[in-house]
Amino acid sequence: MRPGLMMIVRRSLRQHALSTAITVTSVALASGLVMSVFSIKEQTYEAFTGGPVGFDAVLGARGSQLQLVLNSVFHLETSPGNIPWSMYQAIGRDPGVELAVPYAVGDNFQGFRIVGTTPELFTKFEYQQGRRLTPRDGGRIFDPARHEAVIGSYVAQMTGVTVGATINPYHGLQYDATRRHNDEYTVVGVLEPSNSPSDRVVWIPIEGIYRMSGHVLRGTGKATVAREGETIPDEAKEVSAVMLKLNDPQAGMYLDQTINRQGKVATLAWPIGRVMADLFGKIGWVNQVLALVAYLVVVVAAGSIVASIYNTMNERRREFAILRSLGARRSTVLSAIVLESTTITALGALCGYAVYAAILSGTVVAVRAQTGVVLDPLRFDSVLVVTPAVMVGLGALAGLIPAFKAYRTDVASNLVPAS
């Protein structure tokens, strides 16, 4: 770089502070937006298709695999229906199944889903290698014979409920204050954060769901109401889903064949990642639209660089003539303009990280609140390097347009009127 070129650029940026600020802002927004779109797209895809789910497959009522996965793994959507308890027992005995955990749903606590399950979820299930859903210090898992609950960390954070508190379930998956059950559950544990959908769940014994006031069991085909002190016959019990940990992929293929292709009463969603990947494949056009919008914003930002510098060219023509009269070469003037546009873009790209951080922070909160999946705003992604680099390159290219105009500036006619 020629000596003093940066000084010329600095002075110019100072002199045209307003247009510089506007251009830097537009570049920052463009850069931040592009980085956010691609980073969020990447992270959500990974989180929903290969995140800390822990289970390999889900067995549920005959219907949509996607609905089954969304309902049982991500605790979204409604349940596609129930399957008999006997089916849970049968699949639990299958040699290809390492672990089978039943889920029964139908209630919520202040909008957070209540899932009835068995203690195996805490004692045997690992949502990641070597990591189990563990209560924080001072807590424990529920006793399956009592009205006790264990709540996810996000539920605790959002509701303020702590160990020892008593909660009342509300009927249905959507919170409706008028549909409060009279049953009371004592919170005996708050789980350590798992950064998974489990953080948004209130876990109670599966018997609790069966015995909840107003609940009717239809496993036998007739409506049965569980009575206090009486054992519920297995035939009457139903489950919303059975979460499965398989011994190997061959077991999955076998179960897929027997349940999905030959059977007619249940659906096996396997593998869970593939089911979600199918969903992303179906909504891939949304990502493409978002990417297109982001690219357009980049083009607009590049245009604003050209416009901001080009608009000042008339008033600056005399400055270029002065520089030339002082001995600056044409190439020096050209370099100064290109360096100026590059500097503006580099400043914008730097500020783009702040925009990115703001968008990601907001998205992290929203995605966590809606799905329990936690994205990482600090996670490195190549888009965080490529985008600013491309922006700076575009800025340099955009600067060439006014730079060539400056290059052609005629010195004599732009200095003083001839005498």
Added chain:
Amino acid sequence: MNHATPTAVVLNVRNLVKTFTSPDGEPTCVVDVPAFGMHEGEQVALHGASGSGKTTFLHLIAGILQSDSGTIHVAGEELTALDESGRDRLRALRMGYVFQTFNLMQGYTALENVELGMMFGAGVNRDHARTLLSRVGLGERLNYRPPQLSVGQQQRVAVARALANRPRLVLADEPTGNLDRRHSHAALELIREVCREHNAALLLVSHDPDVLNRFERVEELGKLNHAADAHGSSEFAAATPASAMRPPVAGVP
């Protein structure tokens, strides 16, 4: 017998011709100077009628404009043989230019404006820039920008900038044209003194008789420039003593 030591020739112009195309498409010769020269440290005033090509002549000497034919030597180097970047380089290293409208960079401080005058030559020397500004009485105004300075102070910044690269030749185009009589006198003396101190030759264009009368050597462009005949003669010619009119520099080849 004492012989004065001949001083070096700083500027030597020979058969310089510049033609522009007029708006009606006709070529118009603006400058046609067979010979003109200056010695080191010499101070020459140049006058001529409006439109007689004074500024064009200075621009040709500075290398801002390119001549159609003829030669210009500045400090021993043939300017007319250089390409544009070579002329830019020679201008940056050997010449200083003071404009009537000063042509200061409005966004730069006084100090930065002077540093700008060094930037494309030998390089920025902040101490020298400070010294120059102190010399022209602006030691306390280093960080003032042109809009914050009076017209006279701006002129002094322009003078300091023109001398920033320790030039061998200073070209001044109506440097006092925007000043009132009192400031005009002071500014002129400042330019001449500082040029003397730096042993820089000064070629100053003016139409002000008060200014011209202060120079030992005064040239009328109408007489130097054959093309000027067609554009009128100077209003000053009649008022200037014949003794002040001198031929081109002796010793110039």
